[in-house]
Amino acid sequence: MQVFELTEWGFLIALWVLTLAVFLLAVVFLPRLPRRRLINYAAQAVVMLLVSVLILTSVAAWLNRQNSWYTSWSDLTGGAATALPRQSYGAASPSRVAPQAITGQLTDLQKNPQDNPAFQDKISDAADHGQYFSVSLPGAESGQTYNVMVWLPKSYLHNSDQMYPVIMGFTGFPGSPQTYSKSLDYGHLIQRAVDEGRLRDSIFIVPDVMPGTYDSECVDGTIDQPRKKTPRAETFITKDVVPWVKENLRVGDNPQAWATTGYSAGGFCSAMLSLRHPDLFASGLxxxxxxxxxxxxxxxxxxxxxxxxxxxxxxxxxxxxxxxHYFSSRDDPLSWPSLSAFRGHVSGETSLTVDSVASGGHRQDVWLPGMVKSLTWLGHSSPFFAPLPHTSRN
Structure with missing residues (x-):
């Protein structure tokens, strides 16, 4: 019945009633049994353990309802959802563009990042599979300081004249850059796409503009809130982080060599920053x-x-x-209705490519294959992310 679906109140209420009934059985009924035998104590222990399991299940069900990780029983018990046909809106999205090399003048510090004091001796020449490190970046324009995580591909230290495109990533809320470096290992996704000839070696940057319980939504705020700093996150990203990356790493100026990516709240950041700053970011994932x-x-x-x-x-x-490029499950109650309200407005020089699956909810298991698809799409649609002939592998 729909009333007992995984995210419906009927299921939660039934779970709470069952938990209460089992608890009363343990503390009221079982102690009243005649003859305090060992079996009675054992039964009471088992029932209390069952109460603990039901309480944990109730908490998990409540959090699932709040976050829409699984939207139905089939999501919880089924396998990967089948991909649905791709949809396009607005301008025609480029496909299989000719790759272009990124060129420009390089400084000595860009050529020798290990000698650059901006990295505080964080770069290791022993990294065989790319490397993550973080720096604290005081924003001269924003007046705010955030950590910035950087991933450099394994080739970065071996060719001091090679220039790279940039993917700037944003986390969900609550979230952490460690989701990208550990749970998802986005650097590995990039490297795999490079090894398979779907993408060029790229630098990955994650400004931690939503640390802990601070939900900046990547915006510049105009309303002050008690005990919270009013964010200048958009300014920090566009006027502090981007210039810092261009000054210290071997990257180009062309916006087609810069892309944003993000999941959940970070997905809003990705779309917003590319739409509001097309002079900086020509692609948004x-x-x-x-x-x-x-x-x-x-x-x-x-x-x-x-x-x-x-x-x-x-x-x-x-x-x-x-x-x-957009990817989601169609039963995601947070993202899919927002897409439905947005896609009809896409027009002119803006293009929107939509890939989706029928079900899966709002969770990492859905985002991961979406990230793989988006990197392939990026390598097809941007000349500065398309693999160069001598670096592609088939």
Whole structure:
């Protein structure tokens, strides 16, 4: 019955009633049994253990309802969902573009990153599979300081004249850059795409602009909240992080050599930054993201009708020369309705490519194959991410 579906109140209420009944059995009925035999104590211990299991199950069910990790029993028990046909909106998304080399003048510090004090001796020449490291970056323009995680491909230290495209990643909320470096290992996804001839070697950058319980939504805020700093995250990303990367790493200036990516709240960041700053980012990869800010209670930084972050309105102007790739399950109650409200507004020079699966909810198991698809799409649609002939492998 629908009322007892995994995310419905009927299932939660039934679970709570069962937990209460078993608890009362343990503390009221079993102690009243005649003859306090060992079997009675054993039965009481088993029932209390069952109560503990039911309490943990109730907590998990409540968190699942709040976060939509699994939206149905079939999501919980089934395997990977079947991919649905690709959809396109707005301008035609480029496919199989001719690769172009990234060129430019390089400084000595860019050529020799291990001698660069900006990296504080964090780079190791012993890394065989690429390397992650983090730096604390004080933002001169934003006036705010955040950590920035960097992943360098294994080839970066072996060719001091090679220049690289950049993928800038954003986490969900709550989230952490460690999701990218450990749970997902996005650097490995990039390397695998390179080894399979789907993508060029790329640098991966993750500004930690939503640390802990701080939900910046990557925006510049206009509303102050008690005991929370008003974010200047958009300025930090665009005017502090991007110039820092260009100054210290071997990257190009062409926006087609820069892409954003993000899951959940980070998906909003990815779409917003590319649509609002097409002069910096020509591609945006969105996994189960949304297209208007979804502020956490007590952290609403702007008015709901703030035109700066009304992405459907921006897309409808058609002036942003940006290619977006979106991936989600269609039963995701957070992201899919937002896409449905957004896609009809995409027009002009903006393109939107949508890949999806029928079910899967709002969770990492859905985002991971979406990230793989998006990297392949990026290697096909951007000339500066397309693999160069001498680096591709078939």
């Amino acid at each position: 969105v996994q189960s993201g949304y297209f208007t800010p979804d502020y956490t209670k007590g952290q609403r930084w702007n008015e709901p009708d703030d035109p700066r972050y009304d992405l459907p309105r921006i897309a409808s102007t058609g002036t942003a020369h940006v290619n977006l």
